[in-house]
Amino acid sequence: MDAHNERRRLLDAEEGDDDPTGLTTEQDAYLSKVKNRKLYLATFVSVLGPMSFGFVLGYSSPVIPELSSSSDPRLRLGEAQASWFGSVVTLGAAAGGLLGGWMVEKAGRKLTIMFCSLPFVFGFTAIIAAQNVWMLYVGRMLTGLASGVTSLVVPLYIAEMAHERVRGTLGSCVQLMVVMGIMGVYLAGLFVGWRWLAVCSSVPPTLLMVCMCFMPETPRFLLSRGKRREAEEALRFLRGPDAPVEWECARIEDACDEQGSSFQASDLKDPGVYKPLAIGIMLMAFQQMTGINAIMFYAENIFEQAHFKESDLASVIVGLIQVVFTGVAALVMDRAGRKVLLVISGVAMAISTAAFGVYFYLMYRLHADLSWLALASISVFITGFAVGWGPIPWLVMSEIFPVKARGFASAACVLTNWGMAFVVTKSFQDMMTLLTSAGTFWLFSSMCVLNVIFTAAFVPETKGRTLEQIEASFRGTSRT
Template sequence: MGDMASEETRPLLSTEVETELPAQRPSPLEIYLSKVQNQNLFLATFAAVLGPLSFGFVLGYSSPAIPSLKKVSNPELRLEDIQASWFGSVVTLGAAAGGILGGYVVDKFGRKLTLMLCAIPFVFGFTIIISAQNVWMLYVGRLLNGLASGVTSLVVPVYISEIAHSKVRGMLGSCVQLMVVTGILGAYIAGTGLDWCWLAVLCSIPPCFMLVLVAFMPETPRFLLSRNQRPEAIAALQFLRGPLVDHEWECREIEVNTEGQEELSLAEFKNPAIYKPFFIGIAMMFFQQVSGINAIMFYAETIFEEAKFKESGAASIIVGSIQVFFTAVAALIIDRKGRKVLLVVSGFIMAISAAIFAIYCKMALPVPINSSHANPPSSILSAAVVEEEHRLAWLAVLSLGLFVMGFALGWGPIPWLLMSEIFPLRARGVASGACVLTNWLMAFLITKEFHDLMVFLTPHGTFWLFCAMCFSNVLFTILFVPETRGKSLEEIEAYFQRSH
């Protein structure tokens, strides 16, 4: 007893207090997460992100397919310039419709079934393209691909956020954008050796695998509990977390937020817990598109050609590789550095690179552009750089690389991740659908109206506008976007409840 007393009364050194106290009082969540086994969670995530991979193949398909389709012998199938423009952009209209449809389906039929249903228009779309006899069949195929892409871009982030725990949710959520850019890069690379038809065959393979794998994965525990299917929710947690944890504890934590929740009504949008995350989600999708990413990507081929990268396919692969690498970097560090920090850094990098491109346009285009100039931006830029004898090509390439890097680090993956984190369970389908619709409509408008903007504001004025939008991104992030790193979905929902 004397020894025990002396041990109890002996004062601890300050260093011992600092190192021992945190270990003496682990939170229930820390105890729970220390016993989690992630193998099946990673498997379920892999099955789900085959959807974004398919989505990436759809986005990347048009770039190598259009030159091939312009050379086909069948005049009914051969694409002219205007038809090629619609072939590339009609996907965004289909995806906008997919956002509306997905918001309803994901809440009505569940996350898992919606994931499986996504595979059908992917495969049918590519099948119609493969068997196409005229241009209209190509349009229908692309429209179906877009529809599937819109639903996929909604349901996959929601599914992953609801099956993942807080320790890895950021990393796994970032894999959505990583797989999209991987699919784009895969289509670019495959397009260097395959014609449009065989490339479509290749692009139809990932959604087939997704359909099979997702069939063996569980529904999300949160959706099951919202439908009062507690035994099925426990079984899903047992699959996702392994046998060593207290599944009942996590189930009870989720139930606190799901019990008594009714279907979302319009009147509830007066509630700050609904309208605040809704405003943040919509605004982030808006800012993602008006930052100028589609404009920069539009210029990519011309920039590399004028920088003496004469192979446009190689230029696309370089851009795609930059996207994949830095999106992977973001996925690895997002749960350690946090969402806000990456968004701010990303916005600053994009703003600086847009400013560099504006300076490049001003120096390369000393004569202002007005409405009498009917040439497309790429022709104007090409002529200007020829006049400058390629002296400024390095500046254009630098700005392009910086912009793509910055976008991939933050404003590419994080808006989709936050969309899946900040909405209350009962509003997740509708609010996510509105975000997807906003994103794709803005993508369509920016893509189709870019040339008019270049004529109206001049090229350098347009990119100064994009620079201003990127700084607005940063300001918006600092003022309004909450940090969700390390928080459960229930804690995030409680934050918005308290914030009013």
């Protein structure tokens, strides 16, 4: 009871007039004493996981053409095998989402990040040692499993560590490192063969496991397990020695007390759970229905089909564009807000995929050399995706769920994302045949229009708000 009364005293001190940024006087005073250096360090270490994930996503693009013309018949990929090589990652990632959802609740965020380095390394080792196509599949499945766990736990880890002033920027670093990994593997693919490319790809997860040993568990997970002293130590590491971390601990503990101890199936009737869950699932579904993974997996093939000379170099250019504009999104995320960037992103992708469809239509009808239109369209698409629908669904997923439901809800979102990724990537070549290339990209364009409508109607703005304030808004209660 004494601890509860002390917590209420600290929280009562928070109440006061809001400043123009939406922060209370107490929040503003607290954040003025925060030092972010070690928070940035912990974020940098954790996003080595998404960088590894980017290596996995980009690996198939330079490797499929090389393996398709391999002189070794045991490793040569036919059209169907190349399709499985690109898409089997998504099956592993879907399983990884389920595994990650269980692990973050049982083992915690830090240990789950450390665990996911192992299947990354084992998977790339299987590819390096591959003597047949099935070993390639096993390696891709293992790296996909690690990618699924990573895509769930790292955004969650960063969101639970970061304070509201920099949470958007740091959360966007997840996607920034993914696209840096993709660009890195595209670039390395210009100079090294597929085995050495796998060797290079195993370096980031190895560094992740070693460096993560020295980083803290998230304060919110520790407090949800009743470990107040360890949570305060973690906050002092992340906020610096001068920040009054007792106030932040009190705020988090109060929210945990309101929610209850653990997630139950009956909690799905709670609007504080089912509303953000529905939004998270739809964001993940729409992200994949834009066609992004199909385009990234088969970037070189798309440029070859578009008769673009030096398609491997074009893929590197696309990767560079993605890195630059994901970096731009990270810089403006906490100023522009999530919702505005999602709408701008969706409009840009709708226009560019429609233009790509027009390109294919004219190319087959008029046999005109319009390869510049193909590169321009895919560049605008990647730019649009990078500033909104790339980083923001993962960021919003990490922000909107209550503590007790984060493992379950995040797993459902990751399963949706990678399940849709599998459907889109596995059926991409079939869609190109059935609907024609033009029709396939016009279908993606219509999906982008739908995601803009969904964003405008249902997605909440979360910038500048604490995780506890976001949770309270879904429950229909108020929290200053």
